[in-house]
Amino acid sequence: MSLLTIVIKNLRHRPTRSLLTVVGISVGIAAVVALTGLARGFQTSWEDSYRARGTDLIVARVTSRDPLPTAFSAKIGDTLRALPGVTAAGGVLADLMSIEESPTILIGGWETNTFLWTHLRLDQGRLPADEHERVIMLGAIAAEVLKKKVGDTAQIDTERFIVCGIYTSDALSENGAIVMPLGSLQDLTSRDGMVNFVNMKLDPALGPEGVRQLRETIGRTLPGFQSFDASQVSQANIAVQISKAMSLGTSLIAVAVGAVGVMNTMLMSVFERMHEIGVLLAIGWRRRRIVTMILLESMLLSLIGGVTGIAMGLASLRVLEWTPILRGRIEPDASPLVLLIALVVSVALGMLGGLYPAWVGARMSPSTGLRHE
Amino acid sequence: MAAAQSPLVDARNLTRTFDNGAVTALRGVSFAVAEGDFVSIMGPSGCGKSSLLNLIGALDTPTSGEIRFAGQDLREVRDLSRFRAQTIGFVFQSYHLLPTLTALENVQVPMLETSLGRAARRARAVHLLHAVGLEHRCHHLPAKLSGGERQRVAIARSLANNPKVLLADEPTGNLDSVSSQAVLDLLTEIHRERGMTIITVTHDTGVAGAARRTIRMLDGQIVADSAHAPAGGR
Numbered sequence: 344m345s346l347l348t349i350v351i352k353n354l355r356h357r358p359t360r361s362l363l364t365v366v367g368i369s370v371g372i373a374a375v376v377a378l379t380g381l382a383r384g385f386q387t388s389w390e391d392s393y394r395a396r397g398t399d400l401i402v403a404r405v406t407s408r409d410p411l412p413t414a415f416s417a418k419i420g421d422t423l424r425a426l427p428g429v430t431a432a433g434g435v436l437a438d439l440m441s442i443e444e445s446p447t448i449l450i451g452g453w454e455t456n457t458f459l460w461t462h463l464r465l466d467q468g469r470l471p472a473d474e475h476e477r478v479i480m481l482g483a484i485a486a487e488v489l490k491k492k493v494g495d496t497a498q499i500d501t502e503r504f505i506v507c508g509i510y511t512s513d514a515l516s517e518n519g520a521i522v523m524p525l526g527s528l529q530d531l532t533s534r535d536g537m538v539n540f541v542n543m544k545l546d547p548a549l550g551p552e553g554v555r556q557l558r559e560t561i562g563r564t565l566p567g568f569q570s571f572d573a574s575q576v577s578q579a580n581i582a583v584q585i586s587k588a589m590s591l592g593t594s595l596i597a598v599a600v601g602a603v604g605v606m607n608t609m610l611m612s613v614f615e616r617m618h619e620i621g622v623l624l625a626i627g628w629r630r631r632r633i634v635t636m637i638l639l640e641s642m643l644l645s646l647i648g649g650v651t652g653i654a655m656g657l658a659s660l661r662v663l664e665w666t667p668i669l670r671g672r673i674e675p676d677a678s679p680l681v682l683l684i685a686l687v688v689s690v691a692l693g694m695l696g697g698l699y700p701a702w703v704g705a706r707m708s709p710s711t712g713l714r715h716e
Numbered sequence: 717m718a719a720a721q722s723p724l725v726d727a728r729n730l731t732r733t734f735d736n737g738a739v740t741a742l743r744g745v746s747f748a749v750a751e752g753d754f755v756s757i758m759g760p761s762g763c764g765k766s767s768l769l770n771l772i773g774a775l776d777t778p779t780s781g782e783i784r785f786a787g788q789d790l791r792e793v794r795d796l797s798r799f800r801a802q803t804i805g806f807v808f809q810s811y812h813l814l815p816t817l818t819a820l821e822n823v824q825v826p827m828l829e830t831s832l833g834r835a836a837r838r839a840r841a842v843h844l845l846h847a848v849g850l851e852h853r854c855h856h857l858p859a860k861l862s863g864g865e866r867q868r869v870a871i872a873r874s875l876a877n878n879p880k881v882l883l884a885d886e887p888t889g890n891l892d893s894v895s896s897q898a899v900l901d902l903l904t905e906i907h908r909e910r911g912m913t914i915i916t917v918t919h920d921t922g923v924a925g926a927a928r929r930t931i932r933m934l935d936g937q938i939v940a941d942s943a944h945a946p947a948g949g950r
Binding site for chain 2: 349632
């Protein structure tokens with residue numbers, strides 16, 4: 344028999360209370376895992392869409408605080424194309440629109456005859472023929488959600504478009520999106536000659552220093568514009584920032600509720616066991632051992648809650664991934680680091696929740712404890 | 717009085733008050749207990765017997781006066797938990813076994829404060845349960861044991877760290893006559909065979925009769941202190 348035997352038996356002695364505490368912690372940790380996974384997935388989905396296109400740099404207006412940057416003249420693309428080291432550039436106009444009965448969907452207007460289209464794997468149909476053709480291409484998931492096939496029409500805002508092709512991309516967010524020629528989206532949204540982003544491919548021979556110099560040049564020659572790589576553009580995105588802040592805030596609340604739950608359970612447990620603790624002190628246990636016992640109990644509860652919470656969080660991410668609102672838009676990303684942090688948080692939660700009860704238990708005099716029957 | 721040249725326990729002018737002096741449990745109690753003695757403390761409820769036992773066992777501190785244990789003033793002992801673990805064995809009226817642990821595990825609890833390894837702790841607990849006649853009840857929870865068996869487990873636990881003195885607070889107070897006699901026989905045997913110093917608080921004249929010396933208390937004071945031949949003879 345060891346101290347751990349006593350700890351485990353103490354927890355098993357009051358199974359309902361222990362179970363409820365574990366459930367409380369699990370829900371908190373599951374919320375942390377799910378929210379963090381969603382926020383990371385949101386960011387990763389943005390990054391993936393750029394990486395899938397082979398975009399090395401993205402240029403956008405720096406003043407923009409909208410989820411989608413403020414539109415600017417597509418002629419900026421010509422300026423960028425002319426810079427040394429830039430091998431290709433393509434303008435992108437993006438918008439979030441509701442299509443028929445479906446939830447809001449990301450629509451991209453891509454400049455035709457640019458590298459932007461080359462990464463798409465055509466499952467059915469064809470690419471748009473020209474910049475103003477009234478056609479759309481659907482990502483594989485978008486086609487499934489909208490229940491459309493090649494040749495069907497789709498009502499977008501006030502106009503009908505023919506589905507000319509269905510594609511698959513390496514980026515999940517693109518698979519859940521709609522792409523059309525840039526000119527068509529400009530016409531539809533009355534933003535003639537405008538884009539939100541210019542995607543650029545660079546000469547691989549530039550190297551990191553060359554890229555740095557190019558970005559400085561862009562900053563100088565195009566005041567008010569800034570260049571980003573894929574991860575920077577997602578981090579700078581206000582929607583990504585809000586989602587991360589919300590996930591952090593909600594996670595902290597969930598964790599705080601969990602800590603209060605553990606403390607409540609352990610305090611009740613200590614108050615109920617004043618007599619038992621008095622006996623342990625009387626037969627020679629040191630206060631340090633009493634503290635260790637109570638902390639081990641709370642940390643073990645939290646650890647079990649943490650592990651089940653992680654499992655619940657991962658399961659809920661899987662479920663969320665398949666809900667209509669998220670399907671094809673975000674691939675939840677619960678990285679091992681997030682899971683490790685969740686586990687550490689759960690144990691820290693136990694430690695935090697157990698400290699005060701442990702102090703209450705250990706400061707008691709043995710004779711006081713023995714008087715509690 | 718069983719005066720000894722170097723008493724194991726030497727209580728001098730002990731007073732203990734509670735509630736800021738509103739209640740006085742002990743009023744200037746002095747007595748000494750020699751090593752190997754078997755002392756019973758008797759008196760009516762509320763006379764201060766248990767308060768005195770708590771002070772001797774370092775569970776409580778006196779309001780004034782001093783207790784010396786083997787010549788050392790308890791006020792100078794920095795780690796009273798360690799002192800209790802190494803020196804004192806407690807037997808309580810209500811056994812005070814941990815309800816979640818088996819008899820074997822309960823006996824091992826005090827040994828967690830020693831350097832004994834897991835196997836050694838277990839072996840010693842088995843040996844002690846055998847010594848109190850409960851080797852067949854090792855894996856039973858306290859709830860599955862009779863009162864007499866629980867008290868015998870508690871006595872085995874009190875001997876776990878081979879203490880210098882065994883303090884028993886009404887050890888037969890919750891037992892029927894048969895179980896009381898069994899516990900009394902066990903205490904007598906421990907005293908006789910191990911030379912263990914035993915101080916017991918009791919209302920039970922049988923227990924007092926088994927002791928070599930009886931201290932009688934009234935209203936927080938010792939009113940009689942008499943040595944006598946134990947009923948069982950030695």
